[in-house]
Amino acid sequence: xxxxxxxxxxxxxxxxxxxxxxxxxxxxxxxxxxxxxxxxxxxxxxxxxxxxxxxxxxxxxxxxxxxxxxxxxxxxxxxxxxxxxxxxxxxxxxxxxxxxxxxxxxxxxxxxxxxxxxxxxxxxxxxxxxxxxxxxxxxxxxxxxxxxxxxxxxxxxxxxxxxxxxxxxxxxxxxxxxxxxxxxxxxxxxxxxxxxxxxxxxxxxxxxxxxxxxxxxxxxxxxxxxxxxxxxxxxxxxxxxxxxxxxxxxxxxxxxxxxxxxxxxxxxxxxxxxxxxxxxxxxxxxxxxxxxxxxxxxxxxxxxxxxxxxxxxxxxxxxxxxxxxxxxxxxxxx
DNA sequence: ATTCCACCGGAATAGCGGGATA
DNA sequence: TATCCCGCTATTCCGGTGGAAT
Numbered sequence: 072x073x074x075x076x077x078x079x080x081x082x083x084x085x086x087x088x089x090x091x092x093x094x095x096x097x098x099x100x101x102x103x104x105x106x107x108x109x110x111x112x113x114x115x116x117x118x119x120x121x122x123x124x125x126x127x128x129x130x131x132x133x134x135x136x137x138x139x140x141x142x143x144x145x146x147x148x149x150x151x152x153x154x155x156x157x158x159x160x161x162x163x164x165x166x167x168x169x170x171x172x173x174x175x176x177x178x179x180x181x182x183x184x185x186x187x188x189x190x191x192x193x194x195x196x197x198x199x200x201x202x203x204x205x206x207x208x209x210x211x212x213x214x215x216x217x218x219x220x221x222x223x224x225x226x227x228x229x230x231x232x233x234x235x236x237x238x239x240x241x242x243x244x245x246x247x248x249x250x251x252x253x254x255x256x257x258x259x260x261x262x263x264x265x266x267x268x269x270x271x272x273x274x275x276x277x278x279x280x281x282x283x284x285x286x287x288x289x290x291x292x293x294x295x296x297x298x299x300x301x302x303x304x305x306x307x308x309x310x311x312x313x314x315x316x317x318x319x320x321x322x323x324x325x326x327x328x329x330x331x332x333x334x335x336x337x338x339x340x341x342x343x344x345x346x347x348x349x350x351x352x353x354x355x356x357x358x359x360x361x362x363x364x365x366x367x368x369x370x371x372x373x374x375x376x377x378x379x380x381x382x383x384x385x386x387x388x389x390x391x392x393x394x395x396x397x398x399x400x401x402x403x404x405x
Numbered sequence: 406a407t408t409c410c411a412c413c414g415g416a417a418t419a420g421c422g423g424g425a426t427a
Numbered sequence: 428t429a430t431c432c433c434g435c436t437a438t439t440c441c442g443g444t445g446g447a448a449t
Contacts, residue, residue, distance in 0.1 A: 156434060355411095375438070378414090398413080
C-alpha cells in the first residue's frame, strides 16, 4: 500500500510543485541575478500554514543549488533554532564552516565573522522568522555581504513587529510573495501527485482524495498527513485499498498524532501544568499556579510558568482568553 | 470615578553545564 | 586539575493593564 513514506513527511519537496507558479516565479526572479553574478533581492514569504511557503522556498533553493553550484544554500527553522547563536550556527553549516563550532565555547560574534569571510553567494531560508527570540539574528545576517535572506512568516505585521526600526525599513524593500490557502481542487491535485509517488496504484480514489482535501480546509500539511493516516488505517486493516471509513477517520487521526507528538516534547514541569489545565478544562491563573505548586516538588517560579503557558499556547495545546485579571487558560481538544 | 491588585510580559541577572585553556 | 568562558534556562525585578471593589 505505502511504497514511499518520505513522500508524506514534512520536509518532502516534490519534483513538481503544482499551483504555485506565480509565487515560484516571483521568488526565483528575486534570486535570479545570482546566476550571472548580479545582486539578488531579499524575499519575504507570507501566508497561512499549509499554504506551500516552505515547500516553495525549498524547491527554489534546490533548483538554485543545481543552477549555481558554487552558491551555498541553507534552511533554518527559527521555531526550533530561535537564538542568534543557533541561527548563525546553521548558516555556518550551510557554508561548511561549522565543523568545529561548539555550543559552549564558540562566541556568537565569531560565527558572523566566519560568514563574512565567505566569497561565494549564500542564500538562507529563515522559516518561521517571526518566532525568533532574538530577532537581532536577522540583522546579523542582513549585514553580511553576499548573504541573501528568504524570510517566511504567517503575517507581515507580526514579522515586522519583532524587528528594530532600521532593519524593518530596509526589509520593506524586499520582494514580497503572498500565499493564500489552497482551494479544494488544488489540494486534490497535490494529493494526487503524492499518492502517485508514495502509494500503490489505485490505492485511493479521486473521491477519497476530494474528501480528504475538503476536510483539510485549505491546509496542505493537514491534507497530506490525513492521506498518510488513511493509508495507514487501510494497512492496519489488511486492505489494499483505502475505504470511506479510512477517509472519515483520517483528518482527526492526523490531528491527534500531531497533538500527541507535541505533548511528548514537553518537560515534566510543563507536562504537569498541561495536565492541570486539561483536568480543569478551564482555569484561572492564580488557581492554576496554586495547584501546580501543590502537585510537584521543587516547583518553578510563576514567571517561568507564564513562559511555559505562552509556549503551550503557541503549540496550540492550551488557549488563553482575556487579558490581566480576567484571563483563563483552556485546554485545546485535538 | 477612583483605587486596588491579580496578572502579564520585557529586561536584567544568576546559576548551570561543559568545552577550552593553561 | 583548576579556571575561564559562554550559551541557555530560570529567576528576580518591575512597569503596565484592565477587571473588580469601593
